[in-house]
Amino acid sequence: MYAIVEIAGQQFKIQKGRHIYTHRLEGDVDAVLASDKVKVLLVDNEGSITVGAPTVAGATVSAKILEHLKGEKVIIFKKKRRKGYKKKNGHRQYLTKVMIEDITL
Secondary structure, three states, X not given: OEEEEEEOOEEEEEEOOOEXXXXXXXXXXXXXXXXXXXXXXXXXEOXXXXXXXXXXXXXXXXXXXXXXXXXXXXXXXXXXXXXXXXXXXXXXXXXXXXXXEEEEO
């Protein structure tokens, strides 16, 4: 069984027992995600596919926040040739690791 959900503006394919990394969410470590933050868009239950319009009625996902962390550093380098213009910046995205505990239909 898997589901397509929207969490913090991103869509993920989730399965029970797996973890995902999302944009930073509010909440403490070991807190359960509120059901209004997780929108279930599609559920596949052993070949029986249910598509929501826009969400699947009655489908819920139980998820727990495992930790808050920072992603890999991304280097932004800008250059204009023959002008002597060079700019180098770095960026690390704030992430939240979420464990999917259960998917119910």
